[in-house]
Every structure is written in structure tokens, then in C-alpha cells.
Amino acid sequence: MKMRNCVLLIILATMLLLSSACVHHDSFKYETEDAVFLVENGLIEVVARRNLYGLDIYLEAEVEPEDVDTQTPLKVIVPYEKGTVIAIAEGRNGFKKGETIARIAGDFTSPADLGIVTESVLKNTEFVSQSSAPVNGVYVQDTWVQPEGAGFFIIGARNVLDEPIAGFDLVVGFDNSTIEITAVTSLKPGLTEIQSDITDTNANGKLELALAYERNSELTIGATPVNLYKVFYNVKTGITYANSEISFDSSEFTWLDSSQSWLPIKETVDATSGFITVGDPVLLGDFDLNDTVNVQDLPLFAEHYREIYDVGTDPENPLSFFDIGPATRFYGNDWAEIFSKANKDGNIDIVDLVVLAQNYYFSRPANHTTFVKNINELNAAIDGDADLIVLGANITGSPSVIERIVDVNLNGYTLTGDLSVNIPAGISGNMTIFDGTIEGSFNFTGPDVTLFNYATIIP
Incomplete structure (x- = not known):
């Protein structure tokens, strides 16, 4: 079973060494x-x-x-x-x-x-990319949500086995201290279905899903991604930042072997975790809020150096604005090299100065994240240079014409508006529109581009 490593919560590991005793x-x-x-x-x-x-x-x-x-x-x-x-x-x-x-x-x-x-x-860094297109096997599609917000994630599959699927059994694990499941919708319903009780699911942090198809109505899962479930959730109160992993404890698919009197054959398939990202990234060290960390931020920070406050009893203390370390490279894509989430410790000290130094001369990315949540962010992403744009909410409005090769993952959401792609001749490659709904027209022109469109178009 393939599973992506979860992002380390403390990326900037610190070692404070008090050295009053001399060596020589x-x-x-x-x-x-x-x-x-x-x-x-x-x-x-x-x-x-x-x-x-x-x-x-x-x-x-x-x-x-x-x-x-x-x-x-x-x-x-x-x-x-x-x-x-x-x-x-x-x-x-x-x-x-x-x-x-x-x-x-x-x-x-x-x-x-x-x-x-x-x-x-001292520091040590490690991170994984945020957001991806559907992969082979069964997977959870990464998604984004505001603090204490609500949303859903997609469980999908692609290139699963070489035979029609008679049924499957999935056990999905999640962090029940971060989110709670509120409902599950089967997108490819079968003859019989089993879903674990919602109360038990949230108590155990395990969502159990099983489904079987009627004879001659089996499900084929080939190169075209197939969405199996839409799982709705709420972010728990008090959670302002999280990169919550949704993983598979079990991923078994069953097919019928015609050469053995239709004997059911059960196989474990590759499974890939997904992440629910809670909250927006912050450009740590940008104390004058001009979207760049530079020498102008240093005097503002220096004014509070060696000051302390109580994170537990006084989290809204003005000093918390300057308490930016330890820190994590919490987000991927355009933010992958930027320390963007502070794990506040109540001290304004050398740790915070090092975080500022790590972000020195970095600017807030114009395209803050691959995930877009409104028409303005979608247009900014289209005008940017990201290879993949992922919807993190339903969006209303007709976006700018896409004039370059960029994959668009509707992520199960709906774009209410007209989507047009007009890629000039001479630009060649593949472009994919992943599953979701476009309520409007979809127009594509690209003489040298191969389009893979898995979206549902409702004119």
C-alpha cells in the first residue's frame, strides 16, 4: 500500500544550547x-x-x-x-x-x-507537496477548508485491476481531533452497501465502506478517474491550522473469475492518502505587511527581542505577532520553500530571528495556493504559471480564457459559468479537466493539445 508521508509538524527543529561553561x-x-x-x-x-x-x-x-x-x-x-x-x-x-x-x-x-x-x-526541513491529480489505485483527493469550516473530500479510483469490479471494502482513517464526518454519499451505488455508523466513525477515527454490484452491472475503473464517495466533514472548534491526513487502513477490491466458475477474487490495490489543509498560509517575518520579508521588518522585530508572554493564557497578546518560531513549511506548490505556519512558544528570541532569516527576501506568492475558492482567485491562477489548479469551493462566474496548458481539477465542485480554452497552434502537450461539474458552456481550441475531459457539462 502506498501512502504519502504526512508533513512533519515541526519542520524547523531547534536546539538551544546554553553554554556558559567554557571549553577552553x-x-x-x-x-x-x-x-x-x-x-x-x-x-x-x-x-x-x-x-x-x-x-x-x-x-x-x-x-x-x-x-x-x-x-x-x-x-x-x-x-x-x-x-x-x-x-x-x-x-x-x-x-x-x-x-x-x-x-x-x-x-x-x-x-x-x-x-x-x-x-x-539548528534546523532540519522536510515536506511533501500539497494537492495532486488523481493517481492509480484508490485515493483521497487533497482539499482545502477555512478554520472551523465545512467541506467534503472525494474518494476516487483509477486503473484498478484489469477486470470489472464486483465490489470493494475500504477502511478510511482520519484524525478525529481535527475533523468530524457528518455524512457520506455514494457516487457509484451498488446493489448492497454498508457504511459504518457516523457516531462510531467519529469516535474511532475510522470510516468503513463496503459495496457490491449486481451481476452484469459491475463497475469498470480504467484510465478515467471514477469518484466513489463524497465524504462531508466539519473542522472542529479551535482548529485554525492543520494538514490533516486521510489514509487507508484497508483497500480491497473484488472481481469475478470467469475461468473458475465466477469465483470471487479479492485483491488489495494501491492506496494513496490525501490531506485536508485548514487555514491560509502566512508569510512569517513580514511584520510591516508589505508582502515581502526584508530589512524593513527587522527594526519592528528587534523592538520586542527577548520579550515573553504566556501562549496558553494570553494567546492574543500583541507579542504573538512576532512569535514566529519554531515554524513549518506547511504548504506546497508556490509556498513550498516558505515557512508559513508558526508553532508559537511564547518567546521572542533567536528561533524567531532564524525563521525571519529563512524567509528573507521571499515575497508572498501571487498565486497563494493551488486551491482557488472564488472567481478572482481562479482568474489569478489562470494568469499565473501553476501546472495544476484545484477548486476548493463551488465558484460562480465565467473565468478568463485559458491560453496555456494547465490541468484543472474541479475536485468534485461546480463551476457555474462558461469555461473557454484557446491554446495557440505550436503549443503541444496534454491537458486534463478532472471530475466535477461545469454549469455553462465549455469551449476548447488547441490544435496541438490532447484534451482529457472528465467533467460533467450542463449547458
């Missing part, structure tokens, strides 16, 4: 586990002892911003307790072991007398 020092050299501090002619050179993505230095001395020389603009210098905190972060490349992180000007003599404490941040 003399009058001109001091070491923590993170860095070496070398004094020459009154200046401190800070050299990385490990591969770092950010370094926080506390020292008992007055240091002004102009005294700190770095190769990165991402630095924060603020008074703290009896001295100064210097926080420095680098972008995607980070600081390599042996690399000079900063030079601190002053009249320093012995770094061992400065009470130096460091914290460092």
Missing part, C-alpha cells in the same frame, strides 16, 4: 559549544564552532549596533539585564564551522570576564 579559555580566547571568541587589539572576533543558522550572544558589556560588523543584515543588538544581547542569523546557507560570524568593536581585553552565554539554532 585564556586571556585572549574564550569558547562555548557554539563559538570561539578571540580578542585582538580590543576587538572580539566570533567564529562558529559548528554549523549554525543563528547565534544569540549575551555579554556583560555595553555594545552599540554600529559596533557589530557582520556579513548578514539580520542582526539584533539590544540592552539586556547587565549587558547586551547580540542575535545574528543567516539565510538558507547558515554559518559554517570555522566561519567568522561577527566582529565586535570595543576596548575588550579578556573575553572570559564578560560572562558570555550563547544559544544556537
Whole structure:
């Protein structure tokens, strides 16, 4: 059984290493586990002892911003307790072991007398793409929903076995702490059907579906995707972000073997999970809300560095706006390289500065996500460069004429309006309109394009 790995909830893993105890020092050299501090002619050179993505230095001395020389603009210098905190972060490349992180000007003599404490941040990233076209076997189609909203997901199949299907038995698992199933509609009803009780389904996080077809009325599932079920759900109260996986615990299909007196043959087929994405992505670090993370955001962040609040009792505290780490690359497609979901920890610290650094010079994608929910987003996606557009809601309105090859997955929803495709001669390839309904006209022109249209057209 094939199943996509679920997106890791904590993509930016942090390691905060308090290193007040020195490994070695003399009058001109001091070491923590993170860095070496070398004094020459009154200046401190800070050299990385490990591969770092950010370094926080506390020292008992007055240091002004102009005294700190770095190769990165991402630095924060603020008074703290009896001295100064210097926080420095680098972008995607980070600081390599042996690399000079900063030079601190002053009249320093012995770094061992400065009470130096460091914290460092390491990161690790892994993510999977969000949204896909129907695949071979049985699958759940990815979809999108607003926080505490309602929607449905499609269970479909494609290229299942080489024989007509006499019946199937599916056990679908879901996260019952995130969503609750409200109803199930069979899209290819059979002679007999079994669905688990909704109350039991939500209590167990398991949806059991079984169906059998009448003799000579078996279901053929070939290259054309076939939608088997529409499963309706509500997002639970309090869930504002989630990437909730819908998976298969069992996926058995049965066919009748004519060479063995029509003996039923049961086979397990490939199964692919889907994801329900809850909430919109956020460009973390864009504190001035100009849709780009740049040097203008740094002073706004620096003003609150080393401040804390209680995430549990005061989640709406204004400081939460600057609490952007740890973080995840939560969304795919145009957002795949952007940290877009914060797992707030109540501290405005080096972790948050590293997240800002990871998003530095990134801008909010013009096409925020493959999923489109209204006519304006659909038009923006058509004018963009995405290879796949997926509806996340019913849409009313006639969109712009499509003049390039792009797959459109109606995702079981309805487009109420006219859809026109006019691809100039000389542009060649395949284009697919996946299952759903177009209530209006559908016009296609593309001399060198092969169209696969699985949508229902209601003029």
C-alpha cells in the first residue's frame, strides 16, 4: 500500500544550547559549544564552532549596533539585564564551522570576564507537496477548508485491476481531533452497501465502506478517474491550522473469475492518502505587511527581542505577532520553500530571528495556493504559471480564457459559468479537466493539445 508521508509538524527543529561553561579559555580566547571568541587589539572576533543558522550572544558589556560588523543584515543588538544581547542569523546557507560570524568593536581585553552565554539554532526541513491529480489505485483527493469550516473530500479510483469490479471494502482513517464526518454519499451505488455508523466513525477515527454490484452491472475503473464517495466533514472548534491526513487502513477490491466458475477474487490495490489543509498560509517575518520579508521588518522585530508572554493564557497578546518560531513549511506548490505556519512558544528570541532569516527576501506568492475558492482567485491562477489548479469551493462566474496548458481539477465542485480554452497552434502537450461539474458552456481550441475531459457539462 502506498501512502504519502504526512508533513512533519515541526519542520524547523531547534536546539538551544546554553553554554556558559567554557571549553577552553585564556586571556585572549574564550569558547562555548557554539563559538570561539578571540580578542585582538580590543576587538572580539566570533567564529562558529559548528554549523549554525543563528547565534544569540549575551555579554556583560555595553555594545552599540554600529559596533557589530557582520556579513548578514539580520542582526539584533539590544540592552539586556547587565549587558547586551547580540542575535545574528543567516539565510538558507547558515554559518559554517570555522566561519567568522561577527566582529565586535570595543576596548575588550579578556573575553572570559564578560560572562558570555550563547544559544544556537539548528534546523532540519522536510515536506511533501500539497494537492495532486488523481493517481492509480484508490485515493483521497487533497482539499482545502477555512478554520472551523465545512467541506467534503472525494474518494476516487483509477486503473484498478484489469477486470470489472464486483465490489470493494475500504477502511478510511482520519484524525478525529481535527475533523468530524457528518455524512457520506455514494457516487457509484451498488446493489448492497454498508457504511459504518457516523457516531462510531467519529469516535474511532475510522470510516468503513463496503459495496457490491449486481451481476452484469459491475463497475469498470480504467484510465478515467471514477469518484466513489463524497465524504462531508466539519473542522472542529479551535482548529485554525492543520494538514490533516486521510489514509487507508484497508483497500480491497473484488472481481469475478470467469475461468473458475465466477469465483470471487479479492485483491488489495494501491492506496494513496490525501490531506485536508485548514487555514491560509502566512508569510512569517513580514511584520510591516508589505508582502515581502526584508530589512524593513527587522527594526519592528528587534523592538520586542527577548520579550515573553504566556501562549496558553494570553494567546492574543500583541507579542504573538512576532512569535514566529519554531515554524513549518506547511504548504506546497508556490509556498513550498516558505515557512508559513508558526508553532508559537511564547518567546521572542533567536528561533524567531532564524525563521525571519529563512524567509528573507521571499515575497508572498501571487498565486497563494493551488486551491482557488472564488472567481478572482481562479482568474489569478489562470494568469499565473501553476501546472495544476484545484477548486476548493463551488465558484460562480465565467473565468478568463485559458491560453496555456494547465490541468484543472474541479475536485468534485461546480463551476457555474462558461469555461473557454484557446491554446495557440505550436503549443503541444496534454491537458486534463478532472471530475466535477461545469454549469455553462465549455469551449476548447488547441490544435496541438490532447484534451482529457472528465467533467460533467450542463449547458
